[in-house]
Amino acid sequence: MKYILCADFGSTYSKLTAIDVSARKIIGTSKAYTTIETHILEGFNKALADLESQIGKIGFDKRLAASSAAGGLKMIAIGLVPSLTANAAKMAASSAGAKLIATYSYELSSAESEAIEAAKPDIILLSGGIDGGNKEVILHNAEVISRLSHDVPVIIAGNKSVAEQASRIIADGAGRKPAQLVENVMPRFGELNIMPAKTAIRDLFISRIISAKGLDDAQAIMAAEIIPTPLAVFEACELLSVRGSLTAVDVGGATTDVYSMTDGAPTRPNAIEKGLKEPFAKRSVEGDLGVRYSIPSLVSEATLEAIVQYCGIPEADVSSWLDTVSRDTSIVAERGSVGAAIDDELAASCVGISMSRHAGRLESVYTPMGEMLIQTGKDLGDVSLLIGTGGSIINSPNAEAILTRALASTADPYSLKPRAPRIVIDTSNILTAMGLLSRVDKDAALAIMSQQFGL
Protein backbone atom coordinates (compact mmCIF):
# COMPACT_ATOMS: atom_id res chain seq x y z
CA MET A 1 0.00 0.00 0.00
CA LYS A 2 1.55 3.27 -1.08
CA TYR A 3 -0.95 6.03 -1.90
CA ILE A 4 -4.06 6.90 0.07
CA LEU A 5 -6.63 9.55 -0.74
CA CYS A 6 -8.58 11.05 2.16
CA ALA A 7 -11.75 13.01 1.46
CA ASP A 8 -13.65 15.27 3.80
CA PHE A 9 -17.14 16.13 2.58
CA GLY A 10 -18.11 19.33 4.35
CA SER A 11 -21.28 21.35 4.01
CA THR A 12 -19.57 23.88 1.72
CA TYR A 13 -16.31 22.26 0.59
CA SER A 14 -14.99 18.85 -0.34
CA LYS A 15 -11.38 18.61 0.80
CA LEU A 16 -8.89 16.06 -0.44
CA THR A 17 -5.57 15.00 1.01
CA ALA A 18 -3.20 12.72 -0.89
CA ILE A 19 -0.79 10.74 1.27
CA ASP A 20 2.30 8.78 0.37
CA VAL A 21 2.11 6.22 3.17
CA SER A 22 5.49 4.58 2.68
CA ALA A 23 7.28 7.94 2.55
CA ARG A 24 5.14 9.12 5.53
CA LYS A 25 4.28 12.32 3.73
CA ILE A 26 1.35 14.39 2.48
CA ILE A 27 1.91 14.93 -1.22
CA GLY A 28 -0.97 17.23 -2.05
CA THR A 29 -4.23 18.82 -0.93
CA SER A 30 -7.11 20.48 -2.74
CA LYS A 31 -10.65 21.59 -2.15
CA ALA A 32 -13.71 22.38 -4.19
CA TYR A 33 -17.17 23.73 -3.56
CA THR A 34 -19.64 20.99 -2.62
CA THR A 35 -23.18 20.99 -3.84
CA ILE A 36 -25.06 18.36 -1.90
CA GLU A 37 -28.25 19.47 -3.66
CA THR A 38 -26.91 18.58 -7.07
CA HIS A 39 -24.41 15.80 -6.65
CA ILE A 40 -21.94 15.07 -3.87
CA LEU A 41 -19.37 13.74 -6.34
CA GLU A 42 -19.28 16.91 -8.44
CA GLY A 43 -17.23 18.69 -5.79
CA PHE A 44 -15.14 15.59 -5.25
CA ASN A 45 -14.27 15.25 -8.94
CA LYS A 46 -13.42 18.93 -9.22
CA ALA A 47 -11.11 18.68 -6.22
CA LEU A 48 -9.57 15.50 -7.61
CA ALA A 49 -8.87 17.18 -10.96
CA ASP A 50 -7.20 20.04 -9.09
CA LEU A 51 -5.13 17.58 -7.06
CA GLU A 52 -4.07 15.68 -10.18
CA SER A 53 -2.97 18.92 -11.79
CA GLN A 54 -0.55 19.35 -8.87
CA ILE A 55 0.80 15.85 -8.45
CA GLY A 56 -0.15 14.02 -11.64
CA LYS A 57 -2.50 11.06 -12.02
CA ILE A 58 -1.90 8.60 -9.20
CA GLY A 59 -3.49 5.23 -8.72
CA PHE A 60 -4.67 5.47 -5.11
CA ASP A 61 -4.60 2.18 -3.24
CA LYS A 62 -7.38 3.26 -0.92
CA ARG A 63 -9.88 6.07 -0.67
CA LEU A 64 -11.19 7.01 2.77
CA ALA A 65 -13.78 9.60 3.69
CA ALA A 66 -15.39 11.56 6.47
CA SER A 67 -18.42 13.77 6.20
CA SER A 68 -20.01 16.67 7.99
CA ALA A 69 -22.24 17.43 5.00
CA ALA A 70 -25.92 18.24 5.35
CA GLY A 71 -25.59 19.60 8.86
CA GLY A 72 -23.40 16.80 10.22
CA LEU A 73 -24.76 14.10 12.50
CA LYS A 74 -27.46 15.95 14.43
CA MET A 75 -28.23 14.36 17.78
CA ILE A 76 -30.29 14.91 20.89
CA ALA A 77 -29.24 13.38 24.21
CA ILE A 78 -31.69 12.70 27.02
CA GLY A 79 -30.99 11.68 30.61
CA LEU A 80 -32.36 12.03 34.11
CA VAL A 81 -30.21 14.36 36.25
CA PRO A 82 -28.33 17.06 34.25
CA SER A 83 -24.94 16.41 35.88
CA LEU A 84 -25.27 12.60 35.82
CA THR A 85 -26.97 10.43 33.15
CA ALA A 86 -27.83 13.43 30.93
CA ASN A 87 -24.17 14.43 31.05
CA ALA A 88 -23.06 10.85 30.34
CA ALA A 89 -25.39 10.68 27.31
CA LYS A 90 -24.03 14.03 26.11
CA MET A 91 -20.46 12.75 26.36
CA ALA A 92 -21.32 9.56 24.47
CA ALA A 93 -22.89 11.53 21.61
CA SER A 94 -20.06 14.07 21.52
CA SER A 95 -17.35 11.42 21.47
CA ALA A 96 -19.08 9.70 18.54
CA GLY A 97 -18.65 12.87 16.50
CA ALA A 98 -22.24 14.07 16.67
CA LYS A 99 -23.35 17.65 16.43
CA LEU A 100 -25.29 17.77 19.66
CA ILE A 101 -28.30 20.04 19.21
CA ALA A 102 -29.65 19.79 22.75
CA THR A 103 -29.51 17.77 25.95
CA TYR A 104 -32.66 17.21 28.02
CA SER A 105 -33.15 16.03 31.61
CA TYR A 106 -36.03 14.73 33.75
CA GLU A 107 -39.45 14.08 32.20
CA LEU A 108 -39.73 15.70 28.77
CA SER A 109 -42.36 18.41 28.67
CA SER A 110 -44.64 18.93 25.68
CA ALA A 111 -42.70 22.09 24.81
CA GLU A 112 -39.48 20.06 24.77
CA SER A 113 -41.07 17.37 22.66
CA GLU A 114 -42.11 20.07 20.15
CA ALA A 115 -38.55 21.44 20.17
CA ILE A 116 -37.20 17.96 19.38
CA GLU A 117 -39.74 17.63 16.60
CA ALA A 118 -38.66 20.99 15.12
CA ALA A 119 -34.93 20.19 15.40
CA LYS A 120 -35.30 16.99 13.34
CA PRO A 121 -32.36 15.12 14.88
CA ASP A 122 -30.74 12.25 12.93
CA ILE A 123 -30.46 10.12 16.08
CA ILE A 124 -31.84 10.36 19.63
CA LEU A 125 -29.87 8.88 22.54
CA LEU A 126 -32.15 8.04 25.46
CA SER A 127 -30.69 7.30 28.90
CA GLY A 128 -31.83 7.73 32.48
CA GLY A 129 -31.35 5.92 35.77
CA ILE A 130 -28.38 3.84 36.84
CA ASP A 131 -28.90 0.05 36.64
CA GLY A 132 -31.60 -0.80 39.19
CA GLY A 133 -32.28 2.90 39.73
CA ASN A 134 -35.03 5.24 38.57
CA LYS A 135 -37.46 3.65 36.10
CA GLU A 136 -40.30 6.14 35.67
CA VAL A 137 -38.45 8.91 33.86
CA ILE A 138 -36.94 6.85 31.03
CA LEU A 139 -40.29 5.11 30.46
CA HIS A 140 -42.09 8.44 30.35
CA ASN A 141 -39.54 9.81 27.90
CA ALA A 142 -39.79 6.68 25.73
CA GLU A 143 -43.55 7.33 25.47
CA VAL A 144 -42.93 10.93 24.45
CA ILE A 145 -40.37 9.90 21.83
CA SER A 146 -42.66 7.21 20.43
CA ARG A 147 -45.22 9.91 19.65
CA LEU A 148 -42.80 12.15 17.67
CA SER A 149 -44.10 12.42 14.14
CA HIS A 150 -40.81 12.16 12.23
CA ASP A 151 -38.96 8.93 11.72
CA VAL A 152 -35.81 8.95 13.83
CA PRO A 153 -33.73 6.04 15.11
CA VAL A 154 -33.41 5.90 18.90
CA ILE A 155 -30.60 4.35 20.91
CA ILE A 156 -31.64 3.31 24.41
CA ALA A 157 -28.79 3.30 26.93
CA GLY A 158 -30.44 3.57 30.35
CA ASN A 159 -31.39 1.61 33.46
CA LYS A 160 -31.11 -2.06 32.44
CA SER A 161 -34.15 -3.00 34.50
CA VAL A 162 -36.46 -1.12 32.13
CA ALA A 163 -34.34 -0.41 29.03
CA GLU A 164 -35.96 -3.26 27.13
CA GLN A 165 -39.42 -2.00 28.02
CA ALA A 166 -38.45 1.51 26.90
CA SER A 167 -37.13 0.09 23.65
CA ARG A 168 -40.42 -1.78 23.02
CA ILE A 169 -42.45 1.36 23.72
CA ILE A 170 -40.52 3.12 20.96
CA ALA A 171 -40.40 0.22 18.48
CA ASP A 172 -44.08 -0.74 18.90
CA GLY A 173 -45.40 2.82 19.20
CA ALA A 174 -47.44 4.55 16.51
CA GLY A 175 -44.31 5.80 14.71
CA ARG A 176 -42.59 2.36 14.82
CA LYS A 177 -39.23 4.06 15.15
CA PRO A 178 -36.12 1.90 14.95
CA ALA A 179 -34.98 1.30 18.53
CA GLN A 180 -31.61 -0.08 19.48
CA LEU A 181 -30.80 -1.29 22.95
CA VAL A 182 -27.25 -0.94 24.32
CA GLU A 183 -25.59 -0.97 27.74
CA ASN A 184 -26.33 1.84 30.17
CA VAL A 185 -24.17 4.98 29.79
CA MET A 186 -23.94 4.97 33.60
CA PRO A 187 -24.44 1.45 34.94
CA ARG A 188 -23.27 2.26 38.46
CA PHE A 189 -23.36 5.59 40.21
CA GLY A 190 -20.68 7.97 38.92
CA GLU A 191 -19.29 5.39 36.48
CA LEU A 192 -19.22 6.26 32.80
CA ASN A 193 -19.73 3.56 30.18
CA ILE A 194 -19.99 5.44 26.89
CA MET A 195 -18.32 3.03 24.45
CA PRO A 196 -21.40 0.85 23.70
CA ALA A 197 -23.53 3.91 22.90
CA LYS A 198 -20.69 5.44 20.90
CA THR A 199 -20.34 2.26 18.82
CA ALA A 200 -24.10 2.12 18.22
CA ILE A 201 -24.10 5.75 17.03
CA ARG A 202 -21.28 5.03 14.58
CA ASP A 203 -23.06 1.93 13.27
CA LEU A 204 -26.30 3.84 12.79
CA PHE A 205 -24.44 6.61 10.99
CA ILE A 206 -23.05 4.05 8.58
CA SER A 207 -26.22 2.01 8.11
CA ARG A 208 -28.80 4.78 7.87
CA ILE A 209 -27.52 8.34 8.01
CA ILE A 210 -25.04 8.21 5.11
CA SER A 211 -27.82 7.25 2.77
CA ALA A 212 -30.26 9.74 4.31
CA LYS A 213 -27.70 12.50 3.74
CA GLY A 214 -27.33 11.64 0.07
CA LEU A 215 -23.83 10.24 0.45
CA ASP A 216 -24.48 6.85 -1.15
CA ASP A 217 -22.60 7.69 -4.34
CA ALA A 218 -19.64 8.94 -2.34
CA GLN A 219 -19.71 5.80 -0.21
CA ALA A 220 -19.67 3.61 -3.31
CA ILE A 221 -16.20 4.77 -4.35
CA MET A 222 -14.65 4.54 -0.86
CA ALA A 223 -12.69 1.63 0.58
CA ALA A 224 -14.17 1.95 4.06
CA GLU A 225 -17.31 3.34 5.64
CA ILE A 226 -17.66 7.11 5.74
CA ILE A 227 -17.44 8.40 9.31
CA PRO A 228 -18.47 11.73 10.84
CA THR A 229 -15.66 14.30 10.41
CA PRO A 230 -15.42 15.12 14.16
CA LEU A 231 -14.92 11.41 14.87
CA ALA A 232 -11.92 11.42 12.53
CA VAL A 233 -10.46 14.45 14.33
CA PHE A 234 -11.19 12.77 17.68
CA GLU A 235 -9.28 9.65 16.62
CA ALA A 236 -6.36 11.70 15.29
CA CYS A 237 -6.07 13.53 18.63
CA GLU A 238 -6.41 10.29 20.57
CA LEU A 239 -3.60 8.74 18.53
CA LEU A 240 -1.35 11.79 18.91
CA SER A 241 -1.81 11.72 22.70
CA VAL A 242 0.69 8.83 22.93
CA ARG A 243 3.27 11.63 22.45
CA GLY A 244 1.90 13.58 25.42
CA SER A 245 -1.29 15.11 26.76
CA LEU A 246 -3.00 17.56 24.44
CA THR A 247 -6.06 19.62 23.74
CA ALA A 248 -7.39 20.87 20.41
CA VAL A 249 -9.87 23.57 19.44
CA ASP A 250 -11.74 23.57 16.13
CA VAL A 251 -13.61 26.79 15.40
CA GLY A 252 -16.15 26.52 12.61
CA GLY A 253 -18.91 28.63 11.12
CA ALA A 254 -21.67 27.06 13.18
CA THR A 255 -19.98 25.21 16.06
CA THR A 256 -16.79 25.07 18.09
CA ASP A 257 -15.38 21.72 19.11
CA VAL A 258 -12.88 21.13 21.90
CA TYR A 259 -10.95 17.89 22.37
CA SER A 260 -8.87 16.97 25.40
CA MET A 261 -6.69 13.90 25.71
CA THR A 262 -5.53 13.73 29.32
CA ASP A 263 -6.72 12.08 32.53
CA GLY A 264 -7.42 15.54 33.97
CA ALA A 265 -6.30 14.58 37.48
CA PRO A 266 -5.87 17.48 39.94
CA THR A 267 -2.61 19.42 39.57
CA ARG A 268 -3.23 21.42 42.76
CA PRO A 269 -2.23 19.69 45.96
CA ASN A 270 -5.35 20.41 48.02
CA ALA A 271 -7.97 19.67 45.37
CA ILE A 272 -10.56 16.93 45.87
CA GLU A 273 -12.35 15.55 42.79
CA LYS A 274 -16.14 15.63 42.86
CA GLY A 275 -18.88 14.66 40.46
CA LEU A 276 -18.64 12.57 37.33
CA LYS A 277 -15.13 11.38 36.45
CA GLU A 278 -14.76 12.48 32.84
CA PRO A 279 -13.06 10.23 30.26
CA PHE A 280 -9.41 10.53 29.17
CA ALA A 281 -10.55 11.24 25.62
CA LYS A 282 -13.23 13.91 25.71
CA ARG A 283 -14.87 16.01 23.04
CA SER A 284 -17.33 18.81 23.63
CA VAL A 285 -19.28 20.55 20.92
CA GLU A 286 -20.72 24.02 21.38
CA GLY A 287 -23.60 24.54 18.99
CA ASP A 288 -23.99 28.20 19.95
CA LEU A 289 -20.40 29.23 19.21
CA GLY A 290 -19.31 29.80 15.62
CA VAL A 291 -18.06 32.68 13.48
CA ARG A 292 -20.86 32.76 10.88
CA TYR A 293 -24.12 30.85 11.45
CA SER A 294 -23.91 31.23 15.24
CA ILE A 295 -23.13 34.95 15.41
CA PRO A 296 -26.30 35.94 17.37
CA SER A 297 -25.72 33.34 20.09
CA LEU A 298 -21.97 33.98 20.15
CA VAL A 299 -22.50 37.72 20.63
CA SER A 300 -25.06 37.19 23.37
CA GLU A 301 -22.58 34.93 25.20
CA ALA A 302 -19.41 37.00 24.62
CA THR A 303 -21.22 40.39 24.71
CA LEU A 304 -20.77 43.06 22.03
CA GLU A 305 -18.97 45.35 24.51
CA ALA A 306 -16.27 42.77 25.12
CA ILE A 307 -15.81 42.08 21.40
CA VAL A 308 -15.53 45.82 20.71
CA GLN A 309 -13.10 46.29 23.57
CA TYR A 310 -10.85 43.37 22.60
CA CYS A 311 -10.48 44.30 18.93
CA GLY A 312 -10.45 48.07 19.47
CA ILE A 313 -12.74 48.80 16.53
CA PRO A 314 -15.71 51.22 16.85
CA GLU A 315 -18.94 49.52 17.83
CA ALA A 316 -20.77 50.74 14.72
CA ASP A 317 -18.21 49.06 12.45
CA VAL A 318 -18.34 45.83 14.43
CA SER A 319 -22.14 45.75 14.31
CA SER A 320 -22.28 46.43 10.60
CA TRP A 321 -19.69 43.69 9.86
CA LEU A 322 -21.65 41.22 12.02
CA ASP A 323 -24.83 42.10 10.13
CA THR A 324 -23.12 41.67 6.78
CA VAL A 325 -21.59 38.26 7.48
CA SER A 326 -24.73 37.01 9.23
CA ARG A 327 -26.71 37.78 6.07
CA ASP A 328 -24.13 36.29 3.71
CA THR A 329 -22.28 33.58 5.57
CA SER A 330 -20.00 32.86 2.61
CA ILE A 331 -18.15 36.19 2.94
CA VAL A 332 -14.43 35.78 3.61
CA ALA A 333 -12.68 38.86 5.01
CA GLU A 334 -9.75 40.29 3.10
CA ARG A 335 -6.43 39.93 4.86
CA GLY A 336 -5.56 42.95 6.98
CA SER A 337 -9.06 44.43 6.68
CA VAL A 338 -11.24 45.59 9.56
CA GLY A 339 -13.48 42.58 8.88
CA ALA A 340 -10.53 40.22 9.33
CA ALA A 341 -9.70 41.79 12.70
CA ILE A 342 -13.29 41.37 13.84
CA ASP A 343 -13.35 37.78 12.58
CA ASP A 344 -10.17 37.08 14.56
CA GLU A 345 -11.89 38.38 17.67
CA LEU A 346 -14.98 36.25 16.98
CA ALA A 347 -12.75 33.19 16.69
CA ALA A 348 -10.90 34.15 19.88
CA SER A 349 -14.21 34.49 21.74
CA CYS A 350 -15.24 31.02 20.54
CA VAL A 351 -11.88 29.63 21.69
CA GLY A 352 -12.08 31.27 25.14
CA ILE A 353 -15.71 30.41 25.91
CA SER A 354 -15.56 26.85 24.56
CA MET A 355 -12.40 26.07 26.53
CA SER A 356 -13.95 27.47 29.72
CA ARG A 357 -16.91 25.14 29.22
CA HIS A 358 -14.73 22.14 28.37
CA ALA A 359 -12.21 22.52 31.21
CA GLY A 360 -13.01 21.63 34.80
CA ARG A 361 -13.50 24.14 37.61
CA LEU A 362 -12.35 24.61 41.16
CA GLU A 363 -14.48 25.82 43.98
CA SER A 364 -12.85 27.08 47.15
CA VAL A 365 -14.33 25.80 50.41
CA TYR A 366 -13.22 26.84 53.87
CA THR A 367 -13.22 23.95 56.28
CA PRO A 368 -11.99 23.53 59.85
CA MET A 369 -8.94 21.95 58.20
CA GLY A 370 -8.22 25.10 56.17
CA GLU A 371 -9.01 25.95 52.56
CA MET A 372 -9.93 23.00 50.35
CA LEU A 373 -10.50 23.06 46.60
CA ILE A 374 -13.29 21.02 45.08
CA GLN A 375 -12.58 20.07 41.47
CA THR A 376 -15.32 19.15 39.03
CA GLY A 377 -14.35 18.08 35.50
CA LYS A 378 -10.86 17.77 34.07
CA ASP A 379 -7.82 19.79 35.12
CA LEU A 380 -6.09 20.74 31.85
CA GLY A 381 -3.42 22.78 33.63
CA ASP A 382 -0.47 20.58 32.70
CA VAL A 383 -1.51 19.74 29.14
CA SER A 384 1.60 19.99 26.97
CA LEU A 385 0.15 20.75 23.54
CA LEU A 386 -2.67 22.97 22.26
CA ILE A 387 -3.66 22.51 18.63
CA GLY A 388 -5.72 25.05 16.72
CA THR A 389 -7.74 23.95 13.70
CA GLY A 390 -10.77 24.99 11.66
CA GLY A 391 -10.87 27.58 8.87
CA SER A 392 -11.10 30.71 10.99
CA ILE A 393 -7.97 29.76 12.92
CA ILE A 394 -5.74 28.24 10.29
CA ASN A 395 -6.40 30.98 7.73
CA SER A 396 -5.65 33.80 10.17
CA PRO A 397 -2.17 35.33 10.41
CA ASN A 398 -2.93 35.79 14.14
CA ALA A 399 -3.75 32.15 14.83
CA GLU A 400 -1.46 31.86 17.86
CA ALA A 401 -2.84 34.99 19.45
CA ILE A 402 -6.37 33.65 18.93
CA LEU A 403 -5.44 30.43 20.69
CA THR A 404 -3.94 32.16 23.73
CA ARG A 405 -7.54 32.89 24.71
CA ALA A 406 -7.78 29.18 25.59
CA LEU A 407 -5.15 29.53 28.29
CA ALA A 408 -5.62 29.86 32.04
CA SER A 409 -5.72 33.47 33.21
CA THR A 410 -5.74 35.36 36.48
CA ALA A 411 -9.11 36.81 35.46
CA ASP A 412 -10.66 33.42 36.26
CA PRO A 413 -8.24 31.52 38.52
CA TYR A 414 -10.76 28.74 39.23
CA SER A 415 -11.07 27.65 35.59
CA LEU A 416 -8.74 24.70 34.96
CA LYS A 417 -7.64 25.69 31.47
CA PRO A 418 -4.18 24.81 30.07
CA ARG A 419 -1.43 26.87 31.70
CA ALA A 420 1.53 26.80 29.34
CA PRO A 421 1.06 24.35 26.49
CA ARG A 422 3.06 24.58 23.30
CA ILE A 423 0.70 26.11 20.74
CA VAL A 424 0.65 24.65 17.24
CA ILE A 425 -1.60 25.39 14.29
CA ASP A 426 -2.95 22.70 11.99
CA THR A 427 -1.97 24.91 9.04
CA SER A 428 -2.28 22.17 6.41
CA ASN A 429 -5.58 21.02 7.91
CA ILE A 430 -4.41 17.44 8.31
CA LEU A 431 -6.27 16.28 11.43
CA THR A 432 -9.31 14.84 9.64
CA ALA A 433 -7.13 13.05 7.08
CA MET A 434 -4.87 11.68 9.84
CA GLY A 435 -7.86 10.35 11.74
CA LEU A 436 -8.94 8.52 8.59
CA LEU A 437 -5.41 7.28 7.88
CA SER A 438 -5.08 5.99 11.47
CA ARG A 439 -7.86 3.52 10.69
CA VAL A 440 -5.62 1.75 8.17
CA ASP A 441 -2.08 2.69 9.28
CA LYS A 442 -1.61 4.07 12.79
CA ASP A 443 2.17 4.31 12.53
CA ALA A 444 2.06 6.39 9.38
CA ALA A 445 -0.58 8.75 10.81
CA LEU A 446 1.42 9.23 14.00
CA ALA A 447 4.64 9.85 12.09
CA ILE A 448 3.07 12.45 9.81
CA MET A 449 1.38 14.29 12.69
CA SER A 450 4.52 14.25 14.82
CA GLN A 451 6.46 15.72 11.93
CA GLN A 452 3.79 18.34 11.23
CA PHE A 453 3.53 19.49 14.84
CA GLY A 454 7.24 19.15 15.62
CA LEU A 455 6.88 16.43 18.26
Next chain:
Amino acid sequence: MEKTTIVLGVIGADVHAVGNKIIDFAFTNAGYNIINLGVMVSQEEFIEAALESDARAILVSSLYGHGEIDCRGLRAKCDEAGLRNVRIYVGGNLVIGKADPEMVISTFKNMGFDRVYPSSVPIETAIREISEDLGHSVITSN
Protein backbone atom coordinates in the same frame (compact mmCIF):
# COMPACT_ATOMS: atom_id res chain seq x y z
CA MET B 1 -35.04 -9.53 44.56
CA GLU B 2 -33.64 -6.05 44.08
CA LYS B 3 -31.57 -4.72 46.96
CA THR B 4 -32.66 -1.68 48.93
CA THR B 5 -30.55 1.31 47.91
CA ILE B 6 -29.30 3.91 50.39
CA VAL B 7 -27.26 7.01 49.53
CA LEU B 8 -24.51 7.72 52.05
CA GLY B 9 -22.12 10.64 52.56
CA VAL B 10 -20.52 13.18 54.88
CA ILE B 11 -22.20 16.54 54.42
CA GLY B 12 -20.77 20.04 53.99
CA ALA B 13 -17.07 20.92 54.24
CA ASP B 14 -16.46 17.92 56.48
CA VAL B 15 -13.55 15.66 55.49
CA HIS B 16 -13.87 12.92 58.14
CA ALA B 17 -13.52 9.76 56.06
CA VAL B 18 -13.11 6.88 58.52
CA GLY B 19 -16.61 6.72 60.01
CA ASN B 20 -18.03 6.93 56.50
CA LYS B 21 -16.14 3.79 55.49
CA ILE B 22 -17.35 1.95 58.61
CA ILE B 23 -20.99 2.84 57.93
CA ASP B 24 -20.59 1.76 54.29
CA PHE B 25 -19.12 -1.58 55.44
CA ALA B 26 -21.79 -2.24 58.09
CA PHE B 27 -24.78 -1.42 55.86
CA THR B 28 -23.35 -3.34 52.90
CA ASN B 29 -22.94 -6.37 55.18
CA ALA B 30 -26.55 -5.95 56.25
CA GLY B 31 -27.58 -6.50 52.63
CA TYR B 32 -28.02 -2.93 51.41
CA ASN B 33 -26.89 -1.49 48.09
CA ILE B 34 -24.88 1.52 49.30
CA ILE B 35 -24.07 4.47 47.07
CA ASN B 36 -21.27 6.14 48.96
CA LEU B 37 -20.61 9.73 47.94
CA GLY B 38 -17.69 10.03 50.39
CA VAL B 39 -16.77 13.29 52.09
CA MET B 40 -17.64 16.94 51.38
CA VAL B 41 -21.03 16.14 49.89
CA SER B 42 -23.53 18.89 49.16
CA GLN B 43 -27.30 18.54 49.64
CA GLU B 44 -27.71 18.68 45.85
CA GLU B 45 -25.33 15.73 45.37
CA PHE B 46 -27.32 13.61 47.84
CA ILE B 47 -30.53 14.44 45.98
CA GLU B 48 -29.13 13.83 42.50
CA ALA B 49 -27.69 10.46 43.55
CA ALA B 50 -31.01 9.45 45.13
CA LEU B 51 -32.88 10.44 41.97
CA GLU B 52 -30.72 8.40 39.57
CA SER B 53 -30.49 5.38 41.87
CA ASP B 54 -34.12 5.30 43.07
CA ALA B 55 -32.80 5.20 46.64
CA ARG B 56 -35.19 4.58 49.55
CA ALA B 57 -33.17 6.64 52.02
CA ILE B 58 -30.40 9.20 52.40
CA LEU B 59 -27.98 8.71 55.27
CA VAL B 60 -26.15 11.90 56.19
CA SER B 61 -23.09 12.02 58.45
CA SER B 62 -21.63 15.09 60.08
CA LEU B 63 -18.73 15.11 62.49
CA TYR B 64 -17.27 18.59 62.57
CA GLY B 65 -19.96 20.46 64.44
CA HIS B 66 -21.55 22.36 61.57
CA GLY B 67 -24.25 19.73 60.98
CA GLU B 68 -27.11 21.99 61.88
CA ILE B 69 -26.24 24.58 59.23
CA ASP B 70 -25.35 21.98 56.58
CA CYS B 71 -28.51 19.90 57.03
CA ARG B 72 -31.06 22.70 57.12
CA GLY B 73 -33.48 22.54 54.20
CA LEU B 74 -32.58 19.04 53.02
CA ARG B 75 -36.11 17.69 53.59
CA ALA B 76 -37.69 20.57 51.68
CA LYS B 77 -35.26 20.16 48.79
CA CYS B 78 -35.98 16.42 48.63
CA ASP B 79 -39.71 17.11 48.52
CA GLU B 80 -39.16 19.70 45.80
CA ALA B 81 -37.13 17.19 43.76
CA GLY B 82 -39.91 14.59 43.91
CA LEU B 83 -38.30 12.52 46.66
CA ARG B 84 -41.18 12.82 49.13
CA ASN B 85 -41.02 9.09 49.84
CA VAL B 86 -37.28 9.03 50.47
CA ARG B 87 -36.45 8.85 54.18
CA ILE B 88 -33.62 10.98 55.51
CA TYR B 89 -31.40 10.04 58.44
CA VAL B 90 -28.57 11.88 60.13
CA GLY B 91 -25.85 10.77 62.50
CA GLY B 92 -22.50 11.71 64.00
CA ASN B 93 -21.09 14.49 66.10
CA LEU B 94 -23.98 16.77 65.34
CA VAL B 95 -23.25 19.85 67.43
CA ILE B 96 -20.12 21.31 69.01
CA GLY B 97 -19.36 20.51 72.63
CA LYS B 98 -21.48 18.63 75.13
CA ALA B 99 -25.14 19.05 74.24
CA ASP B 100 -28.16 17.27 75.65
CA PRO B 101 -28.78 14.34 73.23
CA GLU B 102 -32.56 14.82 73.49
CA MET B 103 -32.17 18.45 72.41
CA VAL B 104 -30.02 17.44 69.47
CA ILE B 105 -32.50 14.79 68.39
CA SER B 106 -35.44 17.17 68.56
CA THR B 107 -33.55 19.90 66.64
CA PHE B 108 -32.82 17.58 63.74
CA LYS B 109 -36.28 15.97 63.83
CA ASN B 110 -37.76 19.44 63.51
CA MET B 111 -35.64 19.84 60.40
CA GLY B 112 -37.48 16.84 58.92
CA PHE B 113 -35.07 13.97 59.61
CA ASP B 114 -36.82 10.65 60.24
CA ARG B 115 -34.26 9.48 62.74
CA VAL B 116 -31.30 11.14 64.44
CA TYR B 117 -28.27 9.28 65.75
CA PRO B 118 -25.89 11.09 68.11
CA SER B 119 -22.45 9.51 68.34
CA SER B 120 -23.39 7.42 71.39
CA VAL B 121 -25.73 5.16 69.39
CA PRO B 122 -24.21 1.82 68.28
CA ILE B 123 -24.41 1.22 64.52
CA GLU B 124 -26.36 -2.04 65.06
CA THR B 125 -29.22 0.00 66.53
CA ALA B 126 -29.24 2.34 63.55
CA ILE B 127 -29.25 -0.58 61.10
CA ARG B 128 -32.09 -2.32 62.97
CA GLU B 129 -34.31 0.76 63.17
CA ILE B 130 -33.67 1.93 59.61
CA SER B 131 -34.36 -1.60 58.32
CA GLU B 132 -37.70 -1.57 60.15
CA ASP B 133 -38.58 1.75 58.53
CA LEU B 134 -37.70 0.50 55.07
CA GLY B 135 -39.12 -3.01 55.49
CA HIS B 136 -35.71 -4.47 54.74
CA SER B 137 -34.83 -7.84 56.24
CA VAL B 138 -31.31 -7.62 57.58
CA ILE B 139 -28.89 -10.30 56.51
CA THR B 140 -27.07 -11.41 59.63
CA SER B 141 -23.75 -13.09 59.28
CA ASN B 142 -23.39 -16.22 61.39
